[in-house]
Structures are given as structure tokens and as C-alpha cells.
Amino acid sequence: MDNANANANVYKPDLMEVVSVRQQTPDVKSLSLRFIDPERARSFSFQVGQFGIFSAFGYGESTFNICSSSNWKDRIEFCFRKVGRVTEALWKTEEHDVVGFRGPYGNGYPMDVWKGHDLVFLGGGIAMPPIRCAVWYALENRADYGEITIVYGARSVADLVYVDELDEWAKHERVRVVRCVDPGGETPDWKGEIGFVPHVFERAQVQSKDPVVLVIGPPIMIKNTLPILDKMGVTPASVYTSIENRMKCGIGKCGRCNVGPIYICKDGPVLTMEQLQQLPADY
Amino acid sequence: MSEIISQSGLRQLVADRIAAGTIVSGPTQVKPKLVLYAVLGSPDDLLLEGFVRPDNSIKECVFPKQEELYGYRIQGNNIELTDGLTNDDLTNDDAPVPKQLVVAARPCDAAALPILDHIFNWDFKDEFYNRRRAATTVVTLACDSHGENCFCTSVGLHPAAERGSDAMLFELGDGSYEVRCITDKGRALFDGKTEESDKVGRADAGPEKKFDPETVRAFVDQHFEDPFWSQHALTCVGCGVCAFTCPTCHCFDIVDAGPSAGNARYRTWDSCQFPMFTAHASGHNPRAGQPSRQRQRILHKFSIYPNKFGEILCTGCGNCTRNCPEGIGVLTVATEIDHG
Ligand SMILES: Cc1cc2nc3c(=O)[nH]c(=O)nc-3n(C[C@H](O)[C@H](O)[C@H](O)COP(=O)(O)OP(=O)(O)OC[C@H]3O[C@@H](n4cnc5c(N)ncnc54)[C@H](O)[C@@H]3O)c2cc1C
Ligand code: SF4
Ligand code: SF4
Ligand code: FES
Numbered sequence: 001m002d003n004a005n006a007n008a009n010v011y012k013p014d015l016m017e018v019v020s021v022r023q024q025t026p027d028v029k030s031l032s033l034r035f036i037d038p039e040r041a042r043s044f045s046f047q048v049g050q051f052g053i054f055s056a057f058g059y060g061e062s063t064f065n066i067c068s069s070s071n072w073k074d075r076i077e078f079c080f081r082k083v084g085r086v087t088e089a090l091w092k093t094e095e096h097d098v099v100g101f102r103g104p105y106g107n108g109y110p111m112d113v114w115k116g117h118d119l120v121f122l123g124g125g126i127a128m129p130p131i132r133c134a135v136w137y138a139l140e141n142r143a144d145y146g147e148i149t150i151v152y153g154a155r156s157v158a159d160l161v162y163v164d165e166l167d168e169w170a171k172h173e174r175v176r177v178v179r180c181v182d183p184g185g186e187t188p189d190w191k192g193e194i195g196f197v198p199h200v201f202e203r204a205q206v207q208s209k210d211p212v213v214l215v216i217g218p219p220i221m222i223k224n225t226l227p228i229l230d231k232m233g234v235t236p237a238s239v240y241t242s243i244e245n246r247m248k249c250g251i252g253k254c255g256r257c258n259v260g261p262i263y264i265c266k267d268g269p270v271l272t273m274e275q276l277q278q279l280p281a282d283y
Numbered sequence: 284m285s286e287i288i289s290q291s292g293l294r295q296l297v298a299d300r301i302a303a304g305t306i307v308s309g310p311t312q313v314k315p316k317l318v319l320y321a322v323l324g325s326p327d328d329l330l331l332e333g334f335v336r337p338d339n340s341i342k343e344c345v346f347p348k349q350e351e352l353y354g355y356r357i358q359g360n361n362i363e364l365t366d367g368l369t370n371d372d373l374t375n376d377d378a379p380v381p382k383q384l385v386v387a388a389r390p391c392d393a394a395a396l397p398i399l400d401h402i403f404n405w406d407f408k409d410e411f412y413n414r415r416r417a418a419t420t421v422v423t424l425a426c427d428s429h430g431e432n433c434f435c436t437s438v439g440l441h442p443a444a445e446r447g448s449d450a451m452l453f454e455l456g457d458g459s460y461e462v463r464c465i466t467d468k469g470r471a472l473f474d475g476k477t478e479e480s481d482k483v484g485r486a487d488a489g490p491e492k493k494f495d496p497e498t499v500r501a502f503v504d505q506h507f508e509d510p511f512w513s514q515h516a517l518t519c520v521g522c523g524v525c526a527f528t529c530p531t532c533h534c535f536d537i538v539d540a541g542p543s544a545g546n547a548r549y550r551t552w553d554s555c556q557f558p559m560f561t562a563h564a565s566g567h568n569p570r571a572g573q574p575s576r577q578r579q580r581i582l583h584k585f586s587i588y589p590n591k592f593g594e595i596l597c598t599g600c601g602n603c604t605r606n607c608p609e610g611i612g613v614l615t616v617a618t619e620i621d622h623g
Contacts, residue, residue: 010407011352011537011548057355057362058546060539083564098362099505218565228547246561247567248537251407254553255534256560258583259569267404278509282569282579 010251013055013100015042018093019075020267024161025154029091030067030079030125033099046070047108048133049242049270053250054078055100056089056181063247065269067129068103069136076101079161088112102204106249106269109134109214109240111141117238118146118208124197125154128161130242131216147161150208151178154186155196179202198224213239226273236273242267243276243283258283285484286477289459292527293386293452294326296476298465300384301326303371309386310337315398320344320385320392331387332454335430338606341385341392344397345415348527352411352537354547380418383418384472384511387424389470391435391600393447395530396421402533411550424460432601434493434614440598443486453484460484490496493614494621500585502620503578513621518609525556525580525603525612531596534560555579581616 016033021064023029036040048070055061056178061145062245068077082091093099111134123131131150148170154160160179170177178202179192186192193200198221215225222241229239247252247263257264276283288296300307301323310330311321319379320341354365359585396416403412413565426433426442435441450469452460461484462477464470506512526532536553540546553560556576562568570576588596597613604612 008410009353010409011411011550012364015364025550055539057357057537058542063306081564087564094360097360100362148302148394185537213618219567227470244563244565246563248535248553253402253407253409254404254536256553258579258587260582261587282507282575 011102011249013053013102016101017074017097018097020095022112022247024079026083026161027162028079028159029082030077030129030161031090031093031099032068032077033101035101036098041074041148041162042206044076045229046076046104046120048137049109049130050104050106051250051269052076052078052101052103052105053091053247054086055102056086056093058187059088059089061100061102061248062090063132063244063250064256065130065242067119067132069133069140071137071140079132080126081126081127087196087213088274089163095239102250102270103251105265107267109270111137114212115136116146118211119148120154120206120211121148121150121215121223122201122207123150123152128152128159129282131214132162132165134168134214137165139169139175142172146166146174146198147213148172148175149178149204149208149211150176151197151201151204153180153195153200153268154185155182155195157181157187158188159185161215175205176204189252196224197221198228201225206232210234211238213241214241236277237275240270241273245283271272284384285482286462286464286473287459287480287482288452288473288477289464289613292476293460294329296472297326297329297386300541300564305384306344307384307386308341309388310334314488321332322390323386329426331385331482332427334427336389336391336426336602338602339397339528340600341388341421342395342530342533344383344419345396346399346533346535347415349549349551350411352548354545354551357542357546358486369434370509380414381416383419385419385421387452388448389426389600390423390440390442390444390448391433391444391598392530393421393423394444394598395439396447398531398592398594398598399533401594402588405592413513414560420449420472421447422450422452422469422472424452425454425484426489427454427487429490430485430601430605430613432605432614433490433599434601436489437493438489438496438569438595438597438599440554441486441489444467446473453486455482455484461611494583494617496617499581499617500589503582503586510579511620511623512574515571515616516557516574519573519611520608521554521556521558521573521576522557522608523585524608526554526556527552528602528606530598530600530602531584533550536541555583566592579618581613583622584613584616 010265015036064078139160252263252266259282356363403409449466451463472621535550604614
């Protein structure tokens with residue numbers, strides 16, 4: 001909990017300067033940010049898998065995963081799809097503009113618990129950002145983890161994000177990257193797979209003993225992935241996801257993110273399938 | 284022996300506090316048939332009898348409907364965070380918090396404050412709430428009657444419950460009140476204002492118990508998907524009146540007022556009864572219809588909150604049923620569950 005000053009206004013954001021902007025797809029951009037306050041820049045730390053509440057002043061706040069690695073000390077990054085009021089405003093930000101940031105919030109991935117395991121990352125569409133931070137973290141601590149498999153798909157070739165990084169990851173040893181697009185989403189020169197993430201993953205015949213799996217994407221993708229993992233003998237306790245219940249405060253007050261007995265902003269957003277199966281279907 | 288104060292003495296005390304700059308709130312007849320807690324301009328505005336309870340709650344004294352969190356200035360691509368724009372804002376950590384006095388609160392309102400303390404203080408501390416709370420003195424008037432929607436006794440309270448109050452008033456039937464001070468704040472307020480007497484005030488016996496909260500908890504925990512919710516909540520129009528008039532509902536939104544309003548960020552009341560409350564950006568909404576939102580309200584009050592904080596998130600005030608255009612609310616739903 002980042003609340004050193006007992007009287008602090010927990011809703012006041014840090015100010016961050018936009019260092020760079022990248023358009024990833026027709027409706028997805030990523031921003032790289034640095035803290036304007038040098039003291040905050042020095043003291044800030046987070047865990048991959050945590051999220052922030054970012055603001056476009058004049059428009060409001062929105063929740064996004066921090067999608068950079070926690071080892072990158074000079075900046076944090078997030079990646080967003082343009083869908084509404086705040087994301088439309090963020091879309092217009094340029095280098096040197098200032099945005100707000102509150103966080104880091106939520107639990108993050110238990111990267112220590114994952115040590116010694118093979119890692120399987122399965123992502124669909126805009127789910128790549130919350131996977132990306134964990135992939136970089138694992139690559140930066142390569143000796144701690146076994147084989148790494150990444151299956152990433154989107155509706156069409158144009159909707160894939162961080163494509164250049166996929167290529168970069170594939171160059172690492174003991175890393176396998178499988179790209180796919182939904183049927184009909186391919187271009188004539190598409191060299192990846194065609195099909196939905198769960199099917200492509202099944203076809204990829206990943207041989208892994210006791211892997212940790214991180215699967216993030218639309219509910220239907222997750223649902224269709226589980227039986228395949230079950231066949232591979234992966235138990236629900238080893239399958240993680242990050243869920244996106246609408247949030248406002250991020251600090252367990254505003255009541256928005258309740259799922260059964262838990263506040264996703266505090267006890268999530270990272271949950272195992274085992275935990276998720278015990279919750280009512282309210283996500 | 285007891286301490287008593289006459290009604291004129293009580294009104295004088297209110298007049299003195301107003302004159303001293305304290306924000307004094309209490310039940311007021313805002314129009315025929317509508318009694319609300321509101322800031323009193325004069326002690327004569329204070330309504331002390333002839334109604335069951337106000338149709339709103341005292342939570343607005345510690346958790347206003349709309350509250351400025353901070354302001355900001357936009358200059359080119361530079362942003363500067365500022366204190367708020369309003370005079371009574373608490374955005375500046377050192378700003379003095381206006382003293383508040385609530386007079387003639389109902390026990391079911393006062394009890395809500397210690398219940399709300401949990402949510403505003405677990406882990407992160409919400410100093411907006413805490414500072415207003417610390418600056419507020421609550422004087423509760425024990426109920427001398429109850430209405431058909433009251434059910435305090437079903438959730439562990441009663442018309443003379445002291446919880447959350449700094450002092451209690453009990454009617455003596457002769458135009459005066461017995462005063463029982465509970466906290467230092469209460470004692471300080473009434474210090475030198477009361478007379479000794481041998482009269483003892485009384486309160487209403489309260490409504491009979493209407494349902495067992497344990498039964499309600501067991502039901503909601505086990506009937507997430509159940510036709511019950513459609514059968515009992517399909518008529519809900521999603522107006523949110525239940526939540527807005529509830530002493531314990533505390534959900535909020537955080538919104539920007541925008542440049543035309545001078546650039547500030549506010550928190551505003553929100554409700555789990557609104558469709559957008561849980562709508563994901565993808566269009567998916569885990570609570571797609573009104574019945575699931577009603578279920579959430581009961582689940583949160585009788586299962587989630589008690590599991591997490593050890594207390595039911597309801598004081599039995601009956602406002603949610605009293606004010607609901609469809610007659611739903613906790614009382615209706617909980618009795619259907621218990622008697623169903
Ligand atoms: C933990 C977490 C992590 C997240 N991470 C990411 C991430 O990394 N990247 C990302 O892109 N997103 C992420 N999200 C989702 C992101 O928070 C939302 O996309 C974002 O808040 C949208 O904000 P907005 O103001 O632009 O949209 P809003 O204006 O709030 O609109 C959102 C959606 O609701 C619809 N809508 C708005 N108002 C109405 C109305 N009155 N009636 C009907 N529909 C309406 C809009 O059309 C739109 O589809 C995450 C969410 C959570 C909870
Ligand atoms: S239960 Fe009644 S008061 Fe509450 S939202 Fe529904 S119609 Fe409105
Ligand atoms: S839930 Fe209804 S009865 Fe209970 S405290 Fe709130 S308004 Fe009163
Ligand atoms: S986002 Fe406000 S309680 Fe979780």
C-alpha cells in the first residue's frame with residue numbers, strides 16, 4: 001500500500017509526461033510515461049500484472065494494465081483500445097503531454113511462485129499488453145523459468161499488437177511464439193496460423209510438464225481453452241488470468257468491482273482458475 | 284438521576300451552534316409530506332415530531348453526494364494539480380474541516396456511520412470521509428414510533444440503539460428530552476446545557492422482527508442464478524433511489540467536471556442499480572439485467588460486507604422500500620426470502 005502520508009489524498013494522481021506514443025493497430029495505441037517528480041520516479045516500483053488508473057485531464061480516469069516490465073526503471077507503459085470518453089482523449093495525447101497516474105494497484109502475477117516452471121501465455125486481441133509485461137520479465141530473468149510458449153491471436157492481422165516484439169521474443173532460446181488470426185482475418189502474405197487461439201494452441205501440441213499458464217482474452221476464448229489444458233493435465237490452480245471488471249477507485253472503496261466476496265481491485269485482477277471457479281459468474 | 288433539556292433549550296443550542304459557524308443538519312419539512320435531513324438555516328427549521336423518519340440519510344454529512352477530490356489547471360501540455368475550487372473542499376490536506384452537528388438523527392442513521400468506517404478505512408484510508416466524520420457530532424433522537432417499513436430489530440438495532448451517536452435524546456412527553464451523553468463530543472456539546480431531573484425518557488418498542496438475516500445470507504449465497512430474482516425484481520426501474528436514500532450504500536463514481544466547470548475531479552454517488560455500473564468496455568455486462576442488480580444489492584448487504592467486515596450493511600431504516608416507486612427494497616425482498 002502506497003500511502004505513506006497518513007493524511008494523503010489517495011485520489012490525487014501522480015503527473016507523468018508522455019515520452020513516446022505508438023499506434024499499434026487502427027484503434028490501439030501504447031504510451032510510454034515517466035514520472036515528472038524525480039523523487040517519485042526513484043521510489044516507484046510495481047509488480048508485473050498490476051494495473052494503474054490513468055487520467056486524461058478534463059475527461060476522466062480509466063483502468064489499464066501496466067504493460068511494461070517492472071525491471072524498466074525509467075518508464076512505465078500501457079496500451080489501450082479507443083472505446084469511449086477517456087480513451088478517445090488519451091488517443092489525442094502527444095509526446096510531452098501530461099497524463100495522470102494512480103497506482104500501482106491490484107495483486108500482480110506471482111512471478112516467484114512461477115519460478116522453475118515452463119510458462120505458457122495465451123492471449124487474444126487487446127489481451128497482449130498484460131501478457132507482454134510478464135513475458136519481458138521472464139526473459140529478463142531467463143534462468144528462473146523453463147520453456148516459454150506464447151500463443152497470440154487477434155481477429156485480423158491488422159489487430160495484432162506488439163508484432164515487432166513477438167519477433168524479438170522468438171529469437172530467444174527456449175521460446176516459441178505462435179501467431180494466429182481468426183479465419184478470414186489473414187492477409188495474402190500472412191505466415192502465421194489461421195484459427196482461434198484455443199484451437200491453434202491445441203494444434204501446437206505443446207509438450208510441457210507442470211507448466212504455469214496465463215490465459216487472457218474474451219470469456220469465450222478462456223472457456224474453450226480450459227478443456228484443452230485439462231487434457232494436458234494442467235490443474236486449475238496453475239492456470240492464471242487477469243479479469244477486467246469495471247473499476248473506478250482501484251482501492252477497494254467504490255463498490256464497482258465486487259465479484260462475490262472479493263474486490264477485484266484489491267484481491268485481483270490476477271486470479272487462478274481455481275479461485276475463479278469458486279466465485280459467482282459476476283465477471 | 285437524569286439530565287434533561289427542554290425543547291426550547293435544544294433549539295437554543297442549535298441557534299448557538301449555527302451562530303458559531305457549525306453546519307447544523309436535522310430533519311426539516313422541505314415540502315408538504317416530505318421530511319429530509321438538511322442543513323438548518325434556523326433552529327425553527329428543525330422538525331422534531333410527527334413523522335417516522337426522513338426520506339434521506341445523514342450519510343451525506345460525511346460522504347456528500349458530490350465532493351471535489353482535487354482541481355487542476357491545464358496550460359498547453361502542462362498540468363498543475365491544485366486544491367479544489369469550492370470553499371468547503373477538503374482537497375488541501377491542511378484545510379480546516381467545517382464542524383458539523385447532526386441533531387435528531389434516527390438510530391438507524393447514526394448506526395450507519397461505524398458500519399461505513401470499515402469500507403473507508405480498510406487498507407487505503409479515505410481522508411475525505413475520515414476528516415468529515417471526525418468533525419461531526421451526532422445527536423440522535425430515539426424513535427417514539429415506527430412505520431410499516433421499519434425493521435431495525437431484524438438487523439440487531441432498536442429505537443433506542445446508541446451505536447454511532449455522541450448523545451441520545453429521549454422524549455419525556457412534556458416538551459422536553461432526557462439527554463444521555465455517550466462520547467466526549469456529546470458531553471462537550473451538552474455541557475452546562477442540561478438540568479438534573481428524576482424523569483426518564485422512553486423509546487418505542489420497535490417493530491416486530493420481520494426476517495432473519497442469516498436466512499437471507501444463506502439464500503443469496505446459494506441462489507446466484509435463480510428465478511427468484513426475476514420474480515421479485517423485474518419491475519425495478521433502476522432509478523437508484525434505494526441506494527441514494529440508504530444510510531449505508533456507499534458506491535461512487537469519479538468524474539471530471541470538465542473545462543467549462545473550471546476543471547476539477549469529483550466523486551459522485553453511484554449505484555449498483557445502474558446498467559453502466561458494471562458494463563465492460565467490450566460491451567459485455569456481467570449484470571445484464573435489473574434482477575441481477577437487485578441480487579447484488581442484497582448479496583453485498585447480507586453476505587459480502589458481513590463476510591469482509593463482520594457487519595450487515597443495513598440498519599433496517601426501511602428507506603429503500605419506503606422510497607421505491609415499485610415497493611421493492613430490502614424489506615420486501617428479505618421477507619419474501621425468509622417467508623418464501
Ligand atoms: C484491471 C483492468 C485492466 C484493464 N486493462 C486494459 C488495458 O490494458 N488496455 C485496454 O485497452 N483496456 C483495459 N481495460 C479496460 C479499460 O479500463 C476500458 O476500456 C476503459 O476504462 C474505457 O474507458 P473510456 O472512458 O474510454 O470508455 P467509456 O466512455 O467508459 O466507455 C466504455 C464502453 O462503454 C460504452 N458506453 C459508454 N457510455 C455508455 C452509455 N451511456 N450507454 C451504453 N454504453 C456506453 C462505450 O461505448 C464503450 O464501449 C482494463 C480494465 C480493467 C478493470
Ligand atoms: S429497487 Fe426500487 S428504488 Fe431501487 S432502483 Fe429499483 S425501482 Fe429504484
Ligand atoms: S438497505 Fe434499505 S433498509 Fe437497509 S439501511 Fe439501506 S435503505 Fe435502510
Ligand atoms: S474499483 Fe472501486 S472497489 Fe474496486
